[in-house]
Amino acid sequence: MHNTIMHNTTMHNAIMHNTTMHNAIMHNLFMHKAVIQILMFINRTRELAILNRHSQSIKSGARINIALFGLRRIGKTELLLQFRNTVVDENLLVSYINLQKIIPDTEGFVKAYSKELIYDIARQNTDEYVDYPYEMEDLLILASKLGDMEIRHVRKLMSTLKQQEFAEDELLGLTFDFAQKLAEKHEKKIIFILDEFQELLQVHSRFLQIMRSITEKQKDVNYWISGSVFSVFDEMLNHKNPFFGQFIRITLENFNRESTHELIDSTLGFKLTENHKDKIYKFTNGQPHYTVVVCRKISEQYAL
CATH class of the missing domain: 3.40.50.300 (P-loop containing nucleotide triphosphate hydrolases)
Structure with missing residues (x-):
């Protein structure tokens, strides 16, 4: 199973065929909304801390x-x-x-x-x-x-x-x-x-x-x-x-490479190589919603 998942040609097709992937993304855009919202919050701790700090200042007058x-x-x-x-x-x-x-x-x-x-x-x-x-x-x-x-x-x-x-x-x-x-x-x-x-x-x-x-x-x-x-x-x-x-x-910016890798790990039920995660990062440009959609599409494909 591990070899099947990591097979370069299959993974390359899953990630790099832009037209097919784009259609899959659009088809699944509103799927698993609650899960996507939770996962997309990864690495927003800095921004949340900023909002919390401002709310404390508001409470102080x-x-x-x-x-x-x-x-x-x-x-x-x-x-x-x-x-x-x-x-x-x-x-x-x-x-x-x-x-x-x-x-x-x-x-x-x-x-x-x-x-x-x-x-x-x-x-x-x-x-x-x-x-x-x-x-x-x-x-x-x-x-x-x-x-x-x-x-x-x-x-x-x-x-x-x-x-x-x-x-x-x-x-x-x-x-x-x-x-x-x-x-x-x-x-x-x-x-x-x-x-x-x-x-x-x-x-x-x-x-x-x-x-x-x-x-x-x-x-x-x-x-x-x-x-x-x-x-x-x-x-x-x-x-x-x-x-x-x-x-x-x-x-609010797109995720950087490190945060995108963390999001991928949290979304998938198995580990990818750094190279494959980099391909996803390049494909989505670190956009969290599309990163989650791509990962879920990969999960569905390899669960069959």
Whole structure:
């Protein structure tokens, strides 16, 4: 079996036939998603340590906004979720929205934003199971368990959204302002993660200006954004735009040779030679998602 696995000609075909491999990658792109997300987190300990260090500074009173850049499928979402899942602190609330998964308009954003904040604060304040408020009526019920301020916010949101026409600027202002009020009432610092932030540019033509005008005055709410469209982020954060100088920029790179080899070893159920691992590294350029997909394709092929 070992000789079969390591046979140069067979392995060469499995790795180096670009057209066949490309088709296999695309076919398996969304396979084994949970496993891929776990494996892709290898060697992000440095970046996780950076995020944890900034969160400690936030707890101490600093206000730190972060912009996380990286190509698609580089592991940005996995890193942010890993950070969120490792935070165990009653004084720090970490909320998260993947903006590709909500309706890209003002109504979709303000609903998702309010739902996440109220749901997260409710979960943090009780040991009991909390149902996610998929409908606004469910959100009102959940808000009633927190207090009058939360009830007023949800009712105002619902009444505004029922109007045939509503002022989007006012609605966005109401939503962003709610986070600071929530932080003050519950005596917490908030980190709100907005994943795939470039999607918000479709929400409102003045979205960035409105967000900046309100959030720059907030002392307890921090925004960590991520995205993969570099041109959009460069434009958004340049000196002519509202958020210039407001974010610490972190770039997530492809894995280096050593980290790619570690990822290959963790993914495969058997060992490859350094030469074969180098071929995979050259083929994927250290891109973690595609490295995992290639390895799983090899595993499936040699399990037959």
